[in-house]
Amino acid sequence: MQDKAGDLDSKNLSDLIVKGMQDKKALEITVLDLRDVKNAVADYFVLCSGNSDTQLDAISDSIEEVVFKSSRQDPWKREGKNNKEWILIDYVNVVAHVFKKDKRQFYALEELWGDAKISAFE
Numbered sequence: 001m002q003d004k005a006g007d008l009d010s011k012n013l014s015d016l017i018v019k020g021m022q023d024k025k026a027l028e029i030t031v032l033d034l035r036d037v038k039n040a041v042a043d044y045f046v047l048c049s050g051n052s053d054t055q056l057d058a059i060s061d062s063i064e065e066v067v068f069k070s071s072r073q074d075p076w077k078r079e080g081k082n083n084k085e086w087i088l089i090d091y092v093n094v095v096a097h098v099f100k101k102d103k104r105q106f107y108a109l110e111e112l113w114g115d116a117k118i119s120a121f122e
Helices: 010-023 053-071 101-107
Strands: 027-033 044-050 077-079 086-090 094-100 117-121
Touching: 010 027, 010 044, 010 053, 010 094, 010 117, 044 053, 044 101, 053 086, 053 094, 086 101, 094 101
Parallel strands: 044 094
Antiparallel strands: 027 044, 027 117, 077 086, 086 094
16 A cells, blocks of 8 residues: 555555545546556546536645545645646646546547546546
8 A cells, every 4th residue: 555655556546536536526537547558657647527616626625635634645746726727736656637627628638648547437
């Protein structure tokens, strides 16, 4: 479950991110397992959609709270909180993407990383 540094392994971290998304009723939660994809920038991308600025904020805050409570880990980087179209929360090996619905379709990350193993959640 945890590596030498006390950090969560990437699979468990992706599970916590999914839980944070589910806690705020995120839509279309999808996990892209990139571990077997050549030149991938992370082990996992976890994607979801929200309907409003308020929901995007709530989802991104929930992800950070759930991960911190379980692992005492803060994200390495976060972007997009101001424009609220695509919020990215980067934990290095796992990256959470919280999209406004139309922006997710526009960027189509699932298609860009077509070689990834894809899991969808309710």
